Amino acid sequence: MKLLIKIALALMVLFSLCFVLAEHFGLFNEVVFQDYFKNIYTNYGCVSVGICIVILLALDLILPLPSSILMTISGYYCGVILGTLFSFIGAMLCAILGFWSCRKFGSKAYDRAIGESQEDVKKLFENHGPWMILISRGFPMLTEIISCLAGLSKMSFGKFIFYSIIGTLPICFVYAWAGSVGNKNPNVAVAVSLGLPAFVYFIWFFIKRYQLSKS
DSSP states (O other): OHHHHHHHHHHHHHHHHHHHHHHHTTTTOHHHHHHHHHHHHHHHOHHHHHHHHHHHHHGGGTSOOOHHHHHHHHHHHHHHHHHHHHHHHHHHHHHHHHHHHIIIIIHHHHHHHTOSOOHHHHHHHHHHHHHHHHHHTTSTTHHHHHHHHHHHSSOOHHHHHHHHHHHHHHHHHHHHHHHHTTOSOTHHHHHHHHHHHHHHHHHHHHHHHHHHHHO
């Protein structure tokens, strides 16, 4: 477990450093984002805004971009349905990139840098993987960290995608809704987005348990 904590902390330090650099260069300035997307919307329309949102959210794995602001802007300019769709596609692409980059290259890098067994990571995801994925969707940095750790584990890609969809879609909807009603301060959206994935998982868990009891 100590080894797993070291890996998570290392990833957090890396992402935090990126966030500090982004803050220094003004990438978290909401006014800048609003002006940028306002120009795109005025000149090229809603679809162009959506495409930019998808690209930026996908790049959130390597570029520390404010995903909550981007998702809110998506709803503001594209409405609830399209805003949710664009945010969802971008967020899922980011999750997939994190998973596959660590699945393909992470193990070799892990072995060279750590030189110890990856069993801690694998065991953790066997026991708590679904919860970790669901809950992490609402937290900056933690989303990327968990996606990377999932790639290092034995969790199947299909299972990762399944829980990522359950955790990501409600959050995208809430932020898109917040943007569509002109809410530039998504604090309420944040609170709902943190609790909604867990609520959905509880429903799914009890339905599955009920079905097993009847079988």
